[in-house]
Amino acid sequence: MKGFKNVVYMSVALGMLIYSLPQLQLRDVGSLPMIFSCIWIAMALLVIASHLHQILGVDEEKRRELKRINRMKKWQLEQLVQGRRKMLQFRK
Structure with a gap:
């Protein structure tokens, strides 16, 4: 059951990341929206990596x-x- 939860949560985080990438503004270097976008992507990748770490049982x-x-x-x-x-x- 524990592994199933991690798969579901990782899938949700991956889906959110895929859905949000076209809407995030990554064009204006140094602007506030770009900084927010980079931080948001980094946090989403950390969530995905942590669930993948649990699934693999490292x-x-x-x-x-x-x-x-x-x-x-x-x-x-x-x-x-x-x-x-x-x-x-x-x-x-």
Whole structure:
């Protein structure tokens, strides 16, 4: 379901970009409408790129590595807590 949302949102952003390109004013260099047009195109391309990044799953390996690290930290904390419990019981 998550991938489907990204495909839909990327398609909408791509459609907006294709629809708006003929209306954007890119002729007068340095004018305010041209600056707005360039910024708008850049933002649309960033949105498309971010959804494409999610669809391709480029950072899946990084996510798995972080999950593994978090499990290890949790295990170490449990070992530390259990070790202290044993020490407290030993002192009694």
